[in-house]
Amino acid sequence: MQSILSLRGVTKTYASGDLEVQALRGVDLDVPEGDLVAIMGPSGSGKSTLMHILGCLDVPTTGVYELGGVDVSDMGEAELAQVRNAKIGFVFQQFNLLASMTALRNVELPLVYAGVSRTERRERAAEALERVGLAARLDHLPSQLSGGQQQRVSVARALVTDPDLILADEPTGNLDSVATKDVLSLFDELHDAGRTVLLITHDPDIAEQAARVIHIKDGRLSEADRAVA
Numbered sequence: 001m002q003s004i005l006s007l008r009g010v011t012k013t014y015a016s017g018d019l020e021v022q023a024l025r026g027v028d029l030d031v032p033e034g035d036l037v038a039i040m041g042p043s044g045s046g047k048s049t050l051m052h053i054l055g056c057l058d059v060p061t062t063g064v065y066e067l068g069g070v071d072v073s074d075m076g077e078a079e080l081a082q083v084r085n086a087k088i089g090f091v092f093q094q095f096n097l098l099a100s101m102t103a104l105r106n107v108e109l110p111l112v113y114a115g116v117s118r119t120e121r122r123e124r125a126a127e128a129l130e131r132v133g134l135a136a137r138l139d140h141l142p143s144q145l146s147g148g149q150q151q152r153v154s155v156a157r158a159l160v161t162d163p164d165l166i167l168a169d170e171p172t173g174n175l176d177s178v179a180t181k182d183v184l185s186l187f188d189e190l191h192d193a194g195r196t197v198l199l200i201t202h203d204p205d206i207a208e209q210a211a212r213v214i215h216i217k218d219g220r221l222s223e224a225d226r227a228v229a
């Protein structure tokens, strides 16, 4: 099976004043296309740092990151932004929806950056919202939606560009247990439809649902020992 991403010896060091924080200390990882992977670890273990690198929001201090066979480790911000917009969909804990825009307009945004025409944008955004069960909520503002619905809007926004990889950082961190189930089953559906999804969480119950669980601690990965189907 083709790896969609591969990390080799990736480190990340932050300089904060005179101090250096080693957030990642030599990470190796391969994710085959179509996998649903949970990355689990305590607060401060390096989860968000890893997601930023995987999502081309930042580059490693040392080591190599290949996404879809392309080495992105040394790219400058402009080039990195292109890769990011073309290949990656993000879901964040805080939803990150624009409060003044309707669900439809929020989902359209990545297509605006991609230069897609207005008519096609509307069509694709409406389709993505339908996909997450919100066909009846296109014209609602985020404030008029529940937390679970807002997170589904952000999943639609992550999907609308047809990305190679969906990265979700604590996507259920702000949701109650019903909405959590709802959003997790959505990720399951995406996985069933062949999407590659990386789910970052500190919640063991959530990680339990993924076929593959990777633990991160003090900037190092270790894979849970389980039978591979």
Ligand code: ADP
Pocket: 014, 015, 016, 021, 022, 023, 041, 042, 043, 044, 045, 046, 047, 048, 049, 050
């Ligand atoms: P997690 O998401 O697992 O809580 P992070 O990746 O956010 O962990 O952080 C890993 C380590 O790196 C922590 O010690 C954190 O304080 C540090 N860190 C994260 N971002 C920065 C930054 N921009 N500057 C300095 N230190 C940072």
Ligand code: MG
Pocket: 047, 048, 049
């Ligand atoms: Mg984090």
